[in-house]
Each structure stands twice: as structure tokens, then as C-alpha cells.
Amino acid sequence: MPSHNDTPESLPDTLRAQLHHAAEIIDQADGLIVAAGAGMGVDSGLPDFRGPEGFWQAYPALGRAGLGFMDVANPRAFGRTPELAWGFYGHRMALYRATQPHAGFGILQRWAKGMNAGATVFTSNVDGQFQKAGFDPERVYECHGSIQHLQCFNTCTQDIWPADDFVPDVDEAQGVLRNAMPTCPHCGGLARPNILMFGDPLWLPARSEAQSLKLERWLALVRKPVVIEIGAGTAVPSVRNFSHQMLIYAGARLVRINVDEAQVPSRDDVGLALGGLQALQRIDAALQTLV
Template identity: 55%
Template sequence: MSDELARAAELIHGAGALLVCAGAGMGVDSGLPDFRGDEGFWRAYPPYAKLGLSFEELADPRHFADDPGLAWGFYGHRLALYRATVPHQGFALLKEWGERTPGGVRVFTSNVDGQFQAAGFTGVAEAHGSIHHLQCLENCTDDIWPADGTRVDLDEETMRAREPLPACPRCGGLARPNILMFGDFEWVPTRSQAQLDELTAWRREQRDLTVVELGAGQAVPTVRRYAELASAASGALVRINPREPQIRHGRGVSIAAGALETLLKLA
């Protein structure tokens, strides 16, 4: 075992509580597409390559008003994909390790896919919302409701959704995912904020907290910043990232590898 793996195993084994901080790289080993860069995104979604549309362009909330078939084609496909995806073994390992600690385990993630809940985790803070919850496009209400039972009929040749599209149960207008998109001023943050408040209260009660950060890049540094903040007092940070593993000021353990590969070695 390398020195880095040995140090990481020691931090996890000696933890009083475990905080898992996860970015998009956590889901790659479950078979979810890597949206890093236009080429990676277009490999996952060839119809968008033909249209020359990037992930950032599609993840723009204005499409729900301007072209709802395009918008729900993209998010409807992702909703079905995430529902069908089975979390990889690394999720179970993290849950098991956290449950052995006196303070338990909590999760902070920028992912909207619901993989941690599917793996049996409770206490998950979803900083950017969840594709498994909806809100009204017109903000007739600040209600957020589960997408259970919501199905989107998709033409996979064009990646456009067919009518009927998901609707708000209150006004009957168009619904949208309760996800923070790019340039999004209409996202209803109350569900995510309640999760974050609960996580903050939990953190205040913990001693000897170890943070395990997985697959969180620098392009959207939400997860990296939170992991660094949570581990600032102790330096008990394990950063697992195949491309961007660097840790500032040596405050933690840096492992340049994928999530599942590393978690299996630690196990």
C-alpha cells in the first residue's frame, strides 16, 4: 500500500465521524457519462453533437420557456438514466465506514442524480438540487414536489420530449426540475437549504471529523471548497481525483485515481 493510501486509511479508520463530499466523478464508475468538456458530453449524447450544443448551453433554464421540448428532452433522458443506474460498490463501502464511527456519516454533493439516496444514505445535502424533485416554471408557488411517477416520452433520435410534458399540479403550467442550472435565478432553494442547515448543525457536534472528497473538479469548485472548509481545523481531508488531486498547503491526503478503484484499495 502506498503512503497516501495508508494515511487515508488511518484517517478514515480513526474518524469520529465521516463527511463524504462528492462531485460528478463519483458517478462515473456507476456508468454515468462524464460531461467533462464538450467532447465527453457529445460522446454521451451524439444528437447534441450534431446540433453543436454543449452541456452548459443545454443546462440553461431559459429553454423551458423558449423550447420546452428541447429542455425536457435533455432532463427527461437524464431522469430516466439516473433512475436506472445502480450505485457502484464504493457507495456501500463509504456507508459502512461511516456507520462504524460514533458520529455517523453525512454527504455533501453537487450531484443531482440521487445516487447516494439509492445507495441507502440519509443525511444527504444536495447543494445544486435534485432531478428527482420538480418546481413550477412560473413560480405560482414555491412548492417543491417529488418527481415520482413522472415519465417523459422521448424521441431519442432528436432528443426532444413529446407532449404531455411534466406540469405543475397547482396551476397546470409547465414544471421544471428543482436543479440549479447555469444563470438560474428562478431555482427554488428551500429544500437544499434545509439539507445544508441540517448538515451544518451536525458538523458542529462532531469531533475528529474526516472528510473524504471524491470526483470533485475545479471547474465548478462547490464541493472542493466545502470539503476544504469542513476539514480546515484538522487537515483530515482525503481528496480522491484522477485529474485534479492537488491539495493546497499540504492540508490532507491527495490520491490521483478514480473513486471506486481507490475505495476498493482502501477496503
């Protein structure tokens, strides 16, 4: 696979043509829709949990216990073993807070500044990296919620509040939370992340629903949107489904960036079998060549 230091002229002809096509789509757009899955964070050093081996490499204590992603990423885990559940989510919370977004976020922002309507974001990621990178929080739709927000585990209230005051202390060797777990300010019971987990009927969607309405209002402002979809696979198809809806209902063009699943619906769209940062850098270089 070519490195991002190669010149456009040194790339294979097919890839060079794809990048040129992607650059043309972006150049004619009046609004940028960023649709991001777990692959968006890989270049920042975040795990994407693909397969049990990848998950257990990131969380060896859970691997020793024979627990997979779905075993801890569900509300039942908070009822059975809250220290373990908060060990997993507390570690992720601390990791996301410490992680610096990669340079691709800045490339997307620069493209958006050249468009009349700017950018909006649809993401299944719960890490808050788009806001940390400087994207307008009013234009970020987190369809699965946010790890940086909490709700009552027992849903005594519909309130959702920031997790800023909670600083998790996790024993990584055992995979458990060492300090006090966050509590609901209303009932004093256990609090949990405001994240849509597996088999989760008690997730409070109000915050995400409000973000959805803001996205709909933004879509009314654009006439030629482009969707840049990054690292969104078919295993959890939330982002892919959204991208396809934008093609049908918003008349958008699609640039899909996915190492393993880069197929696109039509020849009008572009699929790049590259990592997120590398693809964005490649497209950015191609944009510089447009007259």
C-alpha cells in the same frame, strides 16, 4: 495504473504510503463527510460531461445541433424549446433511475458504521444516487438540487414536489421528449427540475437550504471528522469549496480522490490520483492492514 486486484505489497511505494496515510486518517475519525462531484458517478456508468466531446458523445442529437451543456442546462432552454430541454433532463432522469450505485457507496457506508456520528453527504450531483444506495436522506445535502424533484417554471409557487409520477419518454435520436411534459399542480403551467442551472435566478433553494441546516446540526456532533472528496474538480468548485470550509471550520482532515486534480492543501491531507471506486477499494484494503 494498478488494478484493484493487486495486493498492497505490489503497489508503488509512494501510492502505498498515501493509502496507508488515508487509512489512518479514516481510522481515527468520529464522523465521515462524503463530498462528491460528478466523478463519483463515473464508475456507475454515468457521464460526467467533461468537455464538449464527452457531452456530445452522451447526447449526439445535441451535438448535431451544435448545442453544449450550458445551452440546454439553463432555464432559458425551457422557455424557448421545452421539448428539447425536457428531452435532455428527461433522459437524465430515466438514466439515474435505472442506474445502480457502484460498490464504493457500500464501502463508504461500512466505514461510517464504525464511527460514532456516522456519515453525512455534500454533493453537487443531482442524481439521487446516495439515497438510492441507502444513505440516510436526512443526511444528504444536494447543493445544486435534485432532478427527482420539480418546481414551477414560472415560480407561481414556492412549492417543490417529487417527480415520481413523471415517467419521461424521450426520442433519443432527436433528443426531444415525446410524452406530455410535467406541469405545475397550482397553475397548470410548465414544471422544471428543481436544479440550479446556469444563469438561473428562479431556482427554488428551500429544499437544499433545509438540507444545509441538517448538515450544520450534524457537524455539532463531531470532533474529528474526515472529508472523503470524490471526483470534484475546479471547473465547478462547489464541492471543493465546501471541503476547504470543513478543513477551516470543522477541523476536518481531507482525503481527495481525483484523477486529474488530486493536489491537497497540506501534508496532513492525502490526494489520490485515482478513480473513485478504485481509490475506495484501495483505501479499504489498507484499512484492513491497520493493527
